[in-house]
Amino acid sequence: MNTIKKIAIYAILTGATGLFYTKLALAGIPIEHWTQASGVQVYLVQSPAIPMVDVQIDFDAGSRRDPPQQAGLASVTASMTSKGVLASARTVAGATEPALDENGLSEAWADLGASFGAGASSDRLSFSLRSLTYPDLLSKATQLAARQLGEPAFPDAIWQRERERLNAAIREANTRPATLAGRAFAEAVYGQHPYGFEMTEVTLARISVADMKALYSSLILPCRAKVTMVGAVTREQADDLVTQLFSRLPANADAPTACPPLPAVAEVIALDKPVEKRIAFDSAQAHVLIGQPGVKRSDPDFFALTVGNYILGGGGFVSRLSNEVRQKRGLSYSVYSYFSPGLHAGAFTLGLQTRPDQASQAVQVSREVVASFVASGPTEAELQAAKDNLIGGFALRLDSNRKLLDNVANMAWNDLPLDYLDTWTQQVQKVSVKDIRAAFARVLQPETMVTVVLGATESAN
Numbered sequence: 210m211n212t213i214k215k216i217a218i219y220a221i222l223t224g225a226t227g228l229f230y231t232k233l234a235l236a237g238i239p240i241e242h243w244t245q246a247s248g249v250q251v252y253l254v255q256s257p258a259i260p261m262v263d264v265q266i267d268f269d270a271g272s273r274r275d276p277p278q279q280a281g282l283a284s285v286t287a288s289m290t291s292k293g294v295l296a297s298a299r300t301v302a303g304a305t306e307p308a309l310d311e312n313g314l315s316e317a318w319a320d321l322g323a324s325f326g327a328g329a330s331s332d333r334l335s336f337s338l339r340s341l342t343y344p345d346l347l348s349k350a351t352q353l354a355a356r357q358l359g360e361p362a363f364p365d366a367i368w369q370r371e372r373e374r375l376n377a378a379i380r381e382a383n384t385r386p387a388t389l390a391g392r393a394f395a396e397a398v399y400g401q402h403p404y405g406f407e408m409t410e411v412t413l414a415r416i417s418v419a420d421m422k423a424l425y426s427s428l429i430l431p432c433r434a435k436v437t438m439v440g441a442v443t444r445e446q447a448d449d450l451v452t453q454l455f456s457r458l459p460a461n462a463d464a465p466t467a468c469p470p471l472p473a474v475a476e477v478i479a480l481d482k483p484v485e486k487r488i489a490f491d492s493a494q495a496h497v498l499i500g501q502p503g504v505k506r507s508d509p510d511f512f513a514l515t516v517g518n519y520i521l522g523g524g525g526f527v528s529r530l531s532n533e534v535r536q537k538r539g540l541s542y543s544v545y546s547y548f549s550p551g552l553h554a555g556a557f558t559l560g561l562q563t564r565p566d567q568a569s570q571a572v573q574v575s576r577e578v579v580a581s582f583v584a585s586g587p588t589e590a591e592l593q594a595a596k597d598n599l600i601g602g603f604a605l606r607l608d609s610n611r612k613l614l615d616n617v618a619n620m621a622w623n624d625l626p627l628d629y630l631d632t633w634t635q636q637v638q639k640v641s642v643k644d645i646r647a648a649f650a651r652v653l654q655p656e657t658m659v660t661v662v663l664g665a666t667e668s669a670n
Contacts, residue, residue, distance in 0.1 A: 281413055386664055435618075476554065497563065
C-alpha cells in the first residue's frame with residue numbers, strides 16, 4: 210500500500226475516533242505504566258481501532274527554568290529543534306545519514322505522512338509524534354524522530370533569522386491592547402517568579418545557540434522524560450518505540466534511572482495588598498483583568514475549585530459573572546474566570562472587555578460578584594447544574610486520540626493516579642457547597658487582588 214493511500218485511509222478513519230473514545234470513556238481507560246532501565250517513564254493506552262499512534266514526550270525544561278535575563282530560552286530551543294539535524298556516522302541500508310536542513314527535514318516528514326514537533330509551556334518542554342502504525346512507515350518515522358530529538362543541529366544562521374522574525378512578532382504584538390493588559394497583569398500577579406517572565410527583544414538578544422545547546426544537554430535526558438502514548442501498538446511495540454526514540458540521546462551512565470537533581474524553583478509569592486493599574490490606550494474597548502496567584506495542580510481542593518469556578522465564571526453564559534455583568538447590566542458581551550494550576554501557583558484570572566466609559570462599573574460589579582461567591586459559595590441549584598454540565602460533557606474531553614493523549618500526559622506529568630480519568634466524574638459528583646465555600650475562602654482574597662484596566666477613560670474604583 211503506498212503512502213498516499215495510507216494517508217487517505219488515515220484521514221477517513223480519524224473521523225471515527227469520537228465514537229470510539231466515547232465508548233472508551235464509559236468503559237474505563239486501561240492505562241499501562243512502566244519505567245525503562247534508562248529512566249524513561251512510559252504511559253500507554255492501547256487503541257487498536259485505527260492504525261495510528263500519538264506520542265508525547267515531556268521534560269522539566271519549560272520556561273520556569275529560563276534565566277530572567279534570557280526569558281524565552283525554552284521556547285526558542287524547542288522551536289529550533291525543527292530547523293535541521295546533524296549528519297550521523299550511523300548507517301541505514303548501508304549508507305551513513307547525511308545532515309538535513311530545515312527544508313530537508315520538513316520534506317522527510319511530509320514523505321512519511323507523519324509529524325514531529327516541539328514546544329514549551331511554563332512547566333514543560335514537549336515533543337509530539339504522530340504516525341500511522343504500518344510497520345514500514347512507523348519504523349522510519351521513529352528513526353527520524355530519534356534523530357530530531359537526539360541530534361538537532363541548532364544552525365546559527367537560522368537562529369539569527371528566527372530571532373529577527375520573533376522580534377518583528379513582538380513589535381507587532383506590542384500594538385495590541387490584549388498583549389499590554391496581559392503583560393501588566395502577569396507582572397503584578399507573579400512579581401519575580403518565572404511564570405511572569407516575558408520574552409522580549411532584549412532577552413532574545415542575549416540568547417545564543419550555545420545557550421540552547423547547554424539547556425538541551427542538561428535537561429533533555431532520558432532519565433528526565435515522561436512519555437505518553439495512545440494508539441494501535443502493544444506494550445512490547447510501545448517499549449521498543451520508546452527505546453528507539455531515545456537511542457541518540459546520551460544516557461546518565463552513573464545512575465540511569467536517577468538524574469542529578471535540578472535546582473528548586475521558588476514558589477509564587479502571595480499578594481499582601483491590592484494592586485491597581487490603569488493603562489491609557491486608544492481602543493474601542495477597555496480590557497479588564499482581575500486576579501491573584503491561585504493554586505498548584507496538586508492542590509487537594511482541585512475539584513472543588515474546578516466545579517466552583519464553573520459556577521463563578523467558567524460556565525460561559527450560565528455563570529454567575531455572566532448573569533450579573535452581561536445579562537443584568539449589559540456591561541460586557543463576555544466575562545470569564547479560570548484557574549491556571551501548574552507546578553507552581555498559576556493565576557486566578559477574571560477577564561472582560563467593555564466600553565471605556567463603563568469600565569469602572571464593570572470592575573465594581575465583578576469584584577462584588579467574586580467577593581459574594583467567596584463569602585457564601587454557590588446555591589445547591591447552581592451546584593447541581595454545574596455537575597450536570599461537567600459530567601455530561603466529560604466524554605467530549607476524550608473523543609479523539611489527541612484529547613486522550615493530552616489527558617493522560619497531564620496525569621503523568623502531575624503524578625496523578627492511573628484511575629484518575631475513571632474516577633473523574635465521581636470526584637466531581639462528591640463536591641458539596643461546603644467544599645466550594647471552604648476552598649474559595651482559603652484560596653481567593655478579593656481584597657488584595659490585582660486589577661488592570663487598559664483603555665478606559667476613567668480610573669477604576
